[in-house]
Amino acid sequence: VLHSLRYLEVAVSEPSPGIPQFMILGYLDGIPFARCDSERGRAEPLTQWIKDGVEPGYWDGQTQLCERRQHVAARNLEIVRDRYNQSRDLHTWLRVYGCDLLSDGSVRGSRRDGYNGQDFISFDLRSRRFVATDRAAEVSRRCWEDENVAEEWTNFLEHQCLEWLQEYIGYGQKELDRKEPPDVHVSGKEEYGMLVLSCHAYGFYPNAIAVNWMKGDEIRDQETEWGGVVPNSDGTFHTWARIEVWPEDWEQYRCRVEHPGMSEPGIFAWEPTSGRILTVVVAVSITAIIILIALIGFIVWKRQSG
Structure with a gap:
């Protein structure tokens, strides 16, 4: 078109x-x-x-x-x-x-x-x-x-x-x-033991854009959720794509953005603070401990029932 x-x-x-x-x-x-x-x-x-x-x-x-x-x-x-x-x-x-x-x-x-x-x-x-x-x-x-x-x-x-x-x-x-390249921001948030990585593209024109999550060199479209390309009040557009990953695998994921205003596709990674990484690790550890305690309790209950 x-x-x-x-x-x-x-x-x-x-x-x-x-x-x-x-x-x-x-x-x-x-x-x-x-x-x-x-x-x-x-x-x-x-x-x-x-x-x-x-x-x-x-x-x-x-x-x-x-x-x-x-x-x-x-x-x-x-x-x-x-x-x-x-x-x-x-x-x-x-x-x-x-x-x-x-x-x-x-x-x-x-x-x-x-x-x-x-x-x-x-x-x-x-x-x-x-x-x-x-x-x-x-x-x-x-x-x-x-x-x-x-x-x-x-x-x-x-x-x-x-x-x-x-x-x-x-x-x-x-x-x-005119061609205005997107301003791209990548963020991460822990939810229910998983890490949600979000890739936001702001202020781009025209509205044709491709935003994909990659694990290594492989595009993971089947696991990606996209937002629509939405107009801003200044005549530009914004959109987003997010993916759920295991917290320990976050370093393998990159956001790839392709737009007519960019000379070549851009690759963007989440750059968490050290405190953020610690929060995710602790959350995963606590989840694992809870599962282990529940498993032990189930085994004890089965033995007592027997």
Whole structure:
């Protein structure tokens, strides 16, 4: 994927302070660049490059589009709630849609709708059909196919979305082409007799990154747990990977980080203080003693029972 454009729409049935009834966020290559919500009542830029690049009337047009999307989302929320025969409590409607520009020049588009945190219906651009997850969603699928909604979304994802993506790339090209290497920190923490090694990468751009734990020269992906690549407020990203190891083996483990901003992959090791090592060793020793005492007690109990 060379570049991506995504929109996130969220509607709630019971808004509260800080949680608007409706909100849209636009993301270019994973970076939030525009926002509109029902509390502010206007579409607003989130990056300087989009603020400087667009025409003065752009935000008025985006505000009108946001208002139309809000009415559609509120209506969808009511329809789906009634279809499940649910009460007027807190319910949520979520839609994620957008397009990717691939390295071969082709376009990949997607749309997914969710209700109360669960998948509801999605649109498959290749087959140009909606895919329902249950009977309630199947009703929507039939209605939308009768109304040629699939054709509308095909046109949007293949053409209009791509036009917007290329336009925004032009505004933010300098920002998007920058490369900021990650700041990597490795830490260790003893939990239940095991040592949890964590590798955190901060402040990198673009969001493409590989973080792997290695034991010796072998990558241990099956034992590794990863966090997502999450945007920061300054337009960079952060992520993490962690692994559980036996405390006595910690010196064999290294964190390998590969990123376009680095001239070559970096290898990072945990560097505990002497007190930290002593704490881990003592914890392991105490655990071993407890197990030994329990084993001796079990043997004595068995003999007495016999």
